[in-house]
Amino acid sequence: MKVMVGVSGGIAAYKAVELVRALQRHALDVRVTMTRAATRFVQPLTFSALTGHRVMTSLWEASADASSDAPIDHIAEAQWADLLVVAPATADILARFAHGLADDFLTTMYLATPAPVLVAPAMNSVMWEHAATQANVETLRQRGVRVVEPDAGQLACGMVGPGRMAEPEQIASAVLGALGRSHDLAGEVILITAAGTREALDPVRFLGNRSSGKMGYALAEAAQSRGARVILVSGPSSLHPPIHCETVRVTTAEEMRQAVLARQAEATIVIKSAAVADYRPVAVAAQKMRRSGPLTLELQPTEDILAEVARRRAPGQLIVGFAAETEDTVQQGRAKLLRKGADAIVVNDVGREDIGFDSDDNAATFLTMSTAIDLPRMSKRKLGDRILDEIVALRRPQSLLVEMSSAEMESLREQPAPPRKAILIE
Ligand code: CTP
Helix, strand or coil, X not given: CEEEEEECCCCCHHHHHXXXXXXXXXCCEEEEEECCHHHHCCCHHHHHHHHCCCCECCCCCECCCCCCCCECCHHHHHHHCCEEEEEEECHHHHHHHHHCCCCCHHHHHHHXXXXXXXXXXXXXXXXXXXXXXXXXXXXXXXXXXXXXXXXXXXCCCCCEEEEECCCHHHHHHXXXXXXXXXXXXXXXXXXXXXXXXXXXXXXXXXECCCCCCHHHHHHHHHHHHCCCEEEEEECCCCCCCCCCCEEEECCCHHHHHHHHHHHHHHCCEEEECCECCCEEECCCCCCCCCCCCCEEEEEEECCCHHHHHHHCCCCCCEEEEEXXXXXXXXXXXXXXXXXXCCCEEEEEECCCCCCCCCCCEEXXXXXXXXXXXXXXXXXXXXXXXXXXXXXXXXXXXXXXXXXXXXXXXXXXXXXXXXXXXXXXXX
């Protein structure tokens, strides 16, 4: 979704930089317009570097599209935005909005946009409490403008009282609320693994699998847009991680294990959607292997990262696995849930041709020891949200499986698998 941030000329303009970052962390596409006075406090360059778009400061500048000489079309920009948020909103900009003046880009855009408008006032307490300002705010409220009330506290002018702009995270929450986006994962740190791993056979070949990473990346985007901080540990994938999502790239199962264990302590929730190799070659050939008839490879099991993460969990940390099954999906999934000691497992029927690997859609069953929730076919992005809904529901204190997951599951932990031989015929 697209948000226009309007910055007017007050000392709190520097906090608009943090607001832009906060909105971007929630996967919003952000552009900025500044009043001329605002450019005295913060350089437009700061915002253009952050957003990748030219910052609009005048009705008479060239277009934001660098390839065009046409003046910026304020009507098009006004139509572009799903929401306009003005932070800081000075007494002057509130007065100009209230009176319908349209003498610069921001005021013109305010009149031209059909999108919801939010203002975060910031000014000296006497100016805030002045009857003129209060009347203007009231007028704006009556016209549907949402006001993120200023805080009381020490002001830049040295006075103490109401007028300090609300914190950027608070304004970002109000923006998400106005956009109808839930912010229920704020404060959570979610470690998500995605895509498949690769185990080298020689310098040019590897054992891999068909996982594209789409499900894990969709989960990362959904979690981030609901306010979580996401750490994405990804195997090789052609996908772009969501902007501002901290991404750790790995190749092998062992690298994924090391990356996950190194970051586990930070996480409140771990979601293991990666398709991790179960076996790796016992030896990796230093030179490219030559063709010489049938070939027998000796493989050894990799560590089960999910089971290890579940063993090392901190109190309250939720562990959610994935299971790819081709038959008896619920039964197999529940057995895996017990074996690995996770709180829940998302079971995919990978035998279905219409969904799964590389598809944009998926269907799954969200399994705990006491429930099996059917999540019918939908886009992976939507499914990401549904899975997160179910994970959030696990936080309810009466959840049975949180109780199950410690002592009882301890005894059911998976035994290491024996070495297995495989034949690779080129
Ligand atoms: N997993 C893991 N480490 C491994 C193998 C799997 O962490 N070495 C995790 C996956 O990320 C997933 C879950 O375990 O969350 C189940 O993966 P799956 O491949 O379905 O299960 P396996 O343990 O491989 O069991 P099996 O091959 O017997 O079905």
